[in-house]
Amino acid sequence: xxxxxxxxxxxxxxxxxxxxxxxxxxxxxxxxxxxxxxxxxxxxxxxxxxxxxxxxxxxxxxxxxxxxxxxxxxxxxxxxxxxxxxxxxxxxxxxxxxxxxxxxxxxxxxxxxxxxxxxxxxxxxxxxxxxxxxxxxxxxxxxxxxxxxxxxxxxxxxxxxxxxxxxxxxxxxxxxxxxxxxxxxxxxxxxxxxxxxxxxxxxxxxxxxxxxxxxxxxxxxxxxxxxxxxxxxxxxxxxxxxxxxxxxxxxxxxxxxxxxxxxxxxxxxxxxxxxxxxxxxxxxxxxxxxxxxxxxxxxxxxxxxxxxxxxxxxxxxxxxxxxxxxxx
Amino acid sequence: xxxxxxxxxxxxxxxxxxxxxxxxxxxxxxxxxxxxxxxxxxxxxxxxxxxxxxxxxxxxxxxxxxxxxxxxxxxxxxxxxxxxxxxxxxxxxxxxxxxxxxxxxxxxxxxxxxxxxxxxxxxxxxxxxxxxxxxxxxxxxxxxxxxxxxxxxxxxxxxxxxxxxxxxxxxxxxxxxxxxxxxxxxxxxxxxxxxxxxxxxxxxxxxxxxxxxxxxxxxxxxxxxxxxxxxxxxxxxxxxxxxxxxxxxxxxxxxxxxxxxxxxxxx
Ligand SMILES: Cc1cc2nc3c(=O)[nH]c(=O)nc-3n(C[C@H](O)[C@H](O)[C@H](O)COP(=O)(O)OP(=O)(O)OC[C@H]3O[C@@H](n4cnc5c(N)ncnc54)[C@H](O)[C@@H]3O)c2cc1C
Ligand SMILES: Nc1ncnc2c1ncn2[C@@H]1O[C@H](COP(=O)(O)O)[C@@H](O)[C@H]1O
Numbered sequence: 095x096x097x098x099x100x101x102x103x104x105x106x107x108x109x110x111x112x113x114x115x116x117x118x119x120x121x122x123x124x125x126x127x128x129x130x131x132x133x134x135x136x137x138x139x140x141x142x143x144x145x146x147x148x149x150x151x152x153x154x155x156x157x158x159x160x161x162x163x164x165x166x167x168x169x170x171x172x173x174x175x176x177x178x179x180x181x182x183x184x185x186x187x188x189x190x191x192x193x194x195x196x197x198x199x200x201x202x203x204x205x206x207x208x209x210x211x212x213x214x215x216x217x218x219x220x221x222x223x224x225x226x227x228x229x230x231x232x233x234x235x236x237x238x239x240x241x242x243x244x245x246x247x248x249x250x251x252x253x254x255x256x257x258x259x260x261x262x263x264x265x266x267x268x269x270x271x272x273x274x275x276x277x278x279x280x281x282x283x284x285x286x287x288x289x290x291x292x293x294x295x296x297x298x299x300x301x302x303x304x305x306x307x308x309x310x311x312x313x314x315x316x317x318x319x320x321x322x323x324x325x326x327x328x329x330x331x332x333x334x335x336x337x338x339x340x341x342x343x344x345x346x347x348x349x350x351x352x353x354x355x356x357x358x359x360x361x362x363x364x365x366x367x368x369x370x371x372x373x374x375x376x377x378x379x380x381x382x383x384x385x386x387x388x389x390x391x392x393x394x395x396x397x398x399x400x401x402x403x404x405x406x407x408x409x410x411x412x413x414x415x416x417x418x419x420x421x422x
Numbered sequence: 423x424x425x426x427x428x429x430x431x432x433x434x435x436x437x438x439x440x441x442x443x444x445x446x447x448x449x450x451x452x453x454x455x456x457x458x459x460x461x462x463x464x465x466x467x468x469x470x471x472x473x474x475x476x477x478x479x480x481x482x483x484x485x486x487x488x489x490x491x492x493x494x495x496x497x498x499x500x501x502x503x504x505x506x507x508x509x510x511x512x513x514x515x516x517x518x519x520x521x522x523x524x525x526x527x528x529x530x531x532x533x534x535x536x537x538x539x540x541x542x543x544x545x546x547x548x549x550x551x552x553x554x555x556x557x558x559x560x561x562x563x564x565x566x567x568x569x570x571x572x573x574x575x576x577x578x579x580x581x582x583x584x585x586x587x588x589x590x591x592x593x594x595x596x597x598x599x600x601x602x603x604x605x606x607x608x609x610x611x612x613x614x615x616x617x618x619x620x621x622x623x624x625x626x627x628x629x630x631x632x633x634x635x636x637x638x639x640x641x642x643x644x645x646x647x648x649x650x651x652x653x654x655x656x657x658x659x660x661x662x663x664x665x666x667x668x669x670x671x672x673x674x675x676x677x678x679x680x681x682x683x684x685x686x687x688x689x
Contacts, residue, residue, distance in 0.1 A: 170561045202555065205549070208647070210516065213549065226651070233546060235438075237655075238446075238545075238652050240650055240651065286589060286590070287579070287591060289588075289590075295588050298585040301585065328688065346607045354604055372435055373434075375435075384678065384681075401666075403667060404671055413679070420683060420689050
């Protein structure tokens, strides 16, 4: 069975990560436009018959490689397994999540299969029976549309989290499952020693629906408690400008911007952040932007949908109270 | 320990990007060029490994002669030698074209560790590290935020982030590692004045594709697997609204709550 669209999912700690459903949904839209079938490849450990759920999103068949050695991603273990499966399937299009693992996997897989990869895409269109992909360049300062050479198959693209809508096409459907014995290399030169997850299942910035970010205006690490409380109420993740990270107030993984995380939440609240070009590049594609800054001339206001010119130390506590009231 | 670092020259992050008249490239007239920040972290990490193992650090890049300045910067930071592949045929290459040239230079050097950025902050492709590793048949580890080597320099231990946490990995050598993290983690050193003086005398070789045994038909625009067909600017944002300055703080807070409820619809 050659041709068709294939999505690679991310299965971690006993379940699919949310972005897998986004990729499956977009895969379904692309497959429909191409007039072909959608299948999925699921690598991981302890998958059991959980892959059936992908049927809801339009996946007709899921190829499952369940193996303890695939519990944690490394390119060295995953790429040979996937390339074996893909050689059999011969899909025209492969979509995968542009999560951390997905970005790395896509790059190595494309190199291994000697085909082209469009990284971190935000839109696809189908024209003349092939896909074209749109992706941000310069952290979103501009965008590029890409096409693949006719010799480059499969066309591989990774999909930015939080951009593609999850669409249940058939609540009752279940994907047909084909289990395969994965060709994990017997000798691996890279070994996973440990994985540590932060307490409380912190939401990653790249996957957060709402982000509350603080900058140098926060004055010190202790004041971020204020933003954490607000974030908790809004179901948000907390981000930071490079100035706040450089000062050692926040961990590096919180940095938003051209040399940090590029984020696309539904709502981004910038608190005490001036809006330097590197910061704006990283969050400028957020759906809604709110800025709180005491300087009415701060450049962040040029990108903000709603600007609040106030001292943040006065405004944030009062706003937090109002949010509490609104939530009842 | 023999360490190779791949660096790319990119537009300064301050650059306001403008699309050129062909509609599929950017205007480069007024661009100030810098070393890709993640590659600066890679140079710093290499120098720390060098200090620990008394090794040697070679900087490798491809591009036109302006790239010499970035290589000299790395040499001034403390790297030992540089190699620039400057060949017009490489211009307009995709991942594979560039990676082929880089892999050929790396192969001659036969390093224990190869370091590079996880992505270049120009086209944000994040692919060349993995491609070079693949071409050399080496394993790679992405997004490193900490790199340590054992006393005998036989193994590296690398920490990398995963969503909501971190992962520690161990690898035998040789291995390619791509650098992640942020400026605050790596704090790349500045070039000192004596460093800058010394850098001028350090060996910096320029090579062409034929020096590396690569046929120019294997690289360049015609060999691309994937290409840009057009570029566009992000959609203009509607001019922002400043929430009524006549309101008191509480009034503004109430108005913002209304916006979140009725327009953003998250409350
Ligand atoms: C190579 C390179 C890469 C970079 N990458 C990034 C990146 O990825 N991300 C990033 O963010 N930056 C990045 N930067 C840094 C960037 O240029 C800015 O320096 C940084 O974003 C500034 O952070 P800030 O807005 O928090 O601080 P500032 O610019 O100092 O702004 C602080 C703001 O807080 C406001 N403020 C102060 N007190 C109060 C108060 N009480 N109430 C309300 N408002 C108040 C002030 O009016 C001001 O607007 C990079 C720089 C370089 C050179
Ligand atoms: N022309 C180049 N010369 C040397 N190294 C490069 C070049 N392009 C990319 N790299 C390396 O590969 C990394 C990833 O780049 P990219 O795939 O362009 O995002 C960069 O951080 C560099 O370390």
